[in-house]
Amino acid sequence: LNTRVAESFEFNNFGLGAAAPNEIAHHRFDFARHMKTSASDLNRVWKVEIVRDFEKDVLLDTLKRKSNLRLDRDSEFYDQYDVFKKRKLLSLKCDSFALFEYIEEQPLMINDVGMAARLHKFVYDRRVHKRLAEKDKVDAGGKEAEKEKFEDETTLAKILKEGAMKDAPTNQQRQPQPEKLPMIATEAQLEEFKQYIVQTLGPHGSFCFLDPGEKVPLIGQLTNDSQIGVLLLESNLFYAPVFKQRAPTTDFIVVRTKDSSGQYRYFLRKLEWIYIVGQIEPKTQEVFAPQSRSLNAFVKRCLRVVIRQKLFREKRVDVRELSQMFPTVNDHHIKRNIRDLGGEQDMLDHKVFVRTARGDESDDSDALLHDNEITPEEYCLYERMHADLARLKEIGLEELRNADKISLALNKYIRRNAERIEKCAVARMITEELQTTAWNLSQNFLLAKQTQARLFLTGVGDPTNGHGGYSFVKKPLKMSRYDKDDRADKDKPKPTVAGTDADLRRLKKEELIDIARKKGFEAEYLNKLHRWDLVELIKQHTGDGNERANQETRKFVRPARITTKAQREKYQKEINRLFNKLCQNLTLDDPSKIVSEDDDIIEETLEHLVAKEKKHKGYSDSHHHSHPHHLTNNNSCLLYTSPSPRDS
Numbered sequence: 001l002n003t004r005v006a007e008s009f010e011f012n013n014f015g016l017g018a019a020a021p022n023e024i025a026h027h028r029f030d031f032a033r034h035m036k037t038s039a040s041d042l043n044r045v046w047k048v049e050i051v052r053d054f055e056k057d058v059l060l061d062t063l064k065r066k067s068n069l070r071l072d073r074d075s076e077f078y079d080q081y082d083v084f085k086k087r088k089l090l091s092l093k094c095d096s097f098a099l100f101e102y103i104e105e106q107p108l109m110i111n112d113v114g115m116a117a118r119l120h121k122f123v124y125d126r127r128v129h130k131r132l133a134e135k136d137k138v139d140a141g142g143k144e145a146e147k148e149k150f151e152d153e154t155t156l157a158k159i160l161k162e163g164a165m166k167d168a169p170t171n172q173q174r175q176p177q178p179e180k181l182p183m184i185a186t187e188a189q190l191e192e193f194k195q196y197i198v199q200t201l202g203p204h205g206s207f208c209f210l211d212p213g214e215k216v217p218l219i220g221q222l223t224n225d226s227q228i229g230v231l232l233l234e235s236n237l238f239y240a241p242v243f244k245q246r247a248p249t250t251d252f253i254v255v256r257t258k259d260s261s262g263q264y265r266y267f268l269r270k271l272e273w274i275y276i277v278g279q280i281e282p283k284t285q286e287v288f289a290p291q292s293r294s295l296n297a298f299v300k301r302c303l304r305v306v307i308r309q310k311l312f313r314e315k316r317v318d319v320r321e322l323s324q325m326f327p328t329v330n331d332h333h334i335k336r337n338i339r340d341l342g343g344e345q346d347m348l349d350h351k352v353f354v355r356t357a358r359g360d361e362s363d364d365s366d367a368l369l370h371d372n373e374i375t376p377e378e379y380c381l382y383e384r385m386h387a388d389l390a391r392l393k394e395i396g397l398e399e400l401r402n403a404d405k406i407s408l409a410l411n412k413y414i415r416r417n418a419e420r421i422e423k424c425a426v427a428r429m430i431t432e433e434l435q436t437t438a439w440n441l442s443q444n445f446l447l448a449k450q451t452q453a454r455l456f457l458t459g460v461g462d463p464t465n466g467h468g469g470y471s472f473v474k475k476p477l478k479m480s481r482y483d484k485d486d487r488a489d490k491d492k493p494k495p496t497v498a499g500t501d502a503d504l505r506r507l508k509k510e511e512l513i514d515i516a517r518k519k520g521f522e523a524e525y526l527n528k529l530h531r532w533d534l535v536e537l538i539k540q541h542t543g544d545g546n547e548r549a550n551q552e553t554r555k556f557v558r559p560a561r562i563t564t565k566a567q568r569e570k571y572q573k574e575i576n577r578l579f580n581k582l583c584q585n586l587t588l589d590d591p592s593k594i595v596s597e598d599d600d601i602i603e604e605t606l607e608h609l610v611a612k613e614k615k616h617k618g619y620s621d622s623h624h625h626s627h628p629h630h631l632t633n634n635n636s637c638l639l640y641t642s643p644s645p646r647d648s
């Protein structure tokens with residue numbers, strides 16, 4: 001699925017472990033730094049030329065493959081690995097293109113340069129037939145109404161003329177006929193069927209038709225019949241729903257290329273297709289966790305790839321440079337790998353190894369690209385881990401990495417330091433930052449997808465801030481006693497009845513018979529029952545009878561226990577509700593119609609965290625109230641960013 005550019009790792013920096021935090025932008029281009037370095041371009045003389053259809057469809061002309069004869073006959077299958085051999089073919093200066101904007105401020109996983117993805121239209125064809133039938137019915141409704149009105153007026157005039165008004169027939173209602181979905185029989189109907197899907201989901205992507213019982217490869221399902229399907233973006237790393245947007249006529253894209261003479265050329269191109277990518281759902285791989293066994297194995301394989309590249313391209317490799325790139329690997333292991341790959345120690349500098357004749361025979365370009373030491377997907381996960389490590393280091397967290405049992409520690413700390421509001425607020429912020437790291441979220445999602453584990457779904461970790469996204473924070477199967485005390489509702493009765501007068505097991509048989517008689521049962525029938533049968537009878541009929549009896553037996557009411565199956569159904573129903581809400585929000589023509597409490601990024605200072613903590617504890621925050629968008633000049637304050645649902 002990836003190109004040769006991605007397989008050769010031309011754009012990748014394996015020295016992320018030694019990079020500064022501000023250098024790990026994770027696919028975010030630093031425009032401010034670029035404008036400073038290219039300020040001299042403003043004084044240059046620019047040559048502007050209008051070029052129409054410049055190198056149009058160069059890529060399509062290069063692809064000489066058989067076209068697909070299905071519904072998506074315009075698409076072509078080809079081996080992109082053999083086509084995109086050079087990085088210049090990835091330029092947007094020619095051929096058609098589409099822009100994909102991620103709604104997540106920090107996408108959990110994202111493809112690197114040169115990596116490909118597929119687009120699939122998962123369509124419920126019966127829903128499309130139903131929509132088209134309703135549309136035809138509405139269109140034909142006006143003509144039919146005019147025809148019936150004309151016939152009724154003609155009949156009425158004839159009756160009046162003949163003087164037979166009393167013999168006029170009464171209007172009879174039509175009998176409802178069973179709904180029949182029209183079948184596609186002609187080429188015109190096929191084109192209408194296809195165009196309806198294209199207008200709803202977009203022109204890109206292959207078709208995949210689903211029966212009513214089939215599911216899309218997401219945790220959320222389309223339960224609303226008004227939604228005919230969903231467009232999915234699939235890569236080797238993740239699935240993500242995609243939604244077509246209306247391209248603005250005022251926006252363009254500037255493409256900068258560098259020609260053979262070293263001069264930069266700029267191309268101004270029109271935007272034709274824009275899509276919004278919903279929340280990412282990992283497939284099978286999780287982001288590397290710091291100091292994990294899988295990470296150590298990956299770093300060692302990365303070391304071999306870098307050594308092979310340097311020996312092949314530069315004919316030499318420096319151990320000092322590799323030690324800076326991989327600080328967790330010792331020099332002895334580095335030298336051993338260099339020797340295994342055909343390197344020989346230089347006599348003048350013992351830290352430098354040169355390529356030997358044995359290495360010349362074994363290394364060629366194909367072997368360099370097909371060594372299968374690492375994959376581009378693994379590097380993406382490695383890059384995502386370092387981006388989160390840089391974010392944690394930026395807020396001052398350099399040692400804490402694991403979120404296991406962090407909630408229990410937080411609750412214990414808050415209960416023991418209830419009066420120290422500021423420290424409790426900081427402790428809660430640290431917990432949220434650790435819970436929302438990429439390695440924790442990806443691991444939680446895959447665990448919940450493959451086993452019976454569950455997620456919180458809402459709250460901390462929701463990238464859309466309550467607009468249809470999921471929180472991948474793990475929900476414990478059993479709440480701790482600290483959580484139970486914090487989340488307990490005072491209005492609800494305590495579930496424990498043992499040792500109280502509401503415990504039916506402590507009552508004698510005579511007392512049970514007396515309670516059952518008030519429910520309307522005969523004494524003769526009750527005397528034949530066993531004591532435990534009476535207890536069960538009262539449990540089943542508690543709440544029946546007159547109002548006075550209900551008041552006396554209210555304490556014996558037992559809430560029905562929810563089975564595991566019912567819990568899973570309720571959990572899935574909530575997932576479907578959130579997914580349908582996300583689809584509804586991202587398909588609106590006017591984004592301002594989305595109900596949002598905060599449309600901007602909120603910078604929360606320590607005062608806001610303290611006020612939130614006091615509100616959580618039930619304290620009055622009148623002395624600590626401040627405007628949500630207030631910024632402090634105190635350099636030692638903590639900043640916490642809450643993403644907006646439209647940030648990307």
